[in-house]
Amino acid sequence: MPHLHPVVVHFPIALLSAAIILDASGVFLKNPVAIRSGWWIFLAGSVTLAITVGTGLWAETAVVIPPAAKDVFGAHEQIAFVASAIFSVLLLWRIGSRTAIPPANRMVFLGLYLVGVVLLWMGGLYGGELVYQHAVGVQGLMH
16 A cells, blocks of 8 residues: 555646646636635645655655665655645645635745745656656566
8 A cells, every 4th residue: 555655646746736827827817716716726736745745654664765766765755845834834824814815925825836836846856766767666577
C-alpha cells in the first residue's frame, strides 16, 4: 500500500492549478460563479494535497533512496511541506472569509496561491527526477 503516492500525487497538482485559474478569472472578471467553482476545486485540491503528503511520508518508509538522490529527495520533501503550509493557510483564510477570496487582500491571497501552485509543479519535477533519473520506488525489470 505505500505505493499510493504515485496514484494520488497528480490530483492536487491538477486541481489546485485549475482552481487558481477559476479563482483569478473570477476575481478579475467579477464572476461569482467562477469563484464558487474555484472554491470547490480548491477544497478538493487541498484535501488531496493532505492525502498526497501522507502517502508520500508513508512511501518514504518503504523505498530505498540512493545516496545520489538524497539532495533531490530533500528538496522534493521540503517543497511539499512548504506548499502544504501555504495551502493550509489559504484554506483557513478562505474558510474565515466564508469561502470567498478575501476582498481586502485579494492580491496577497492570489500571490500566495500562485507561489503554492508553482511549488507544487517544482515538487513534481523533483518527484519525477527521483523516479526517472534515480529509479526511487521502481522495481527492476523482470526477464
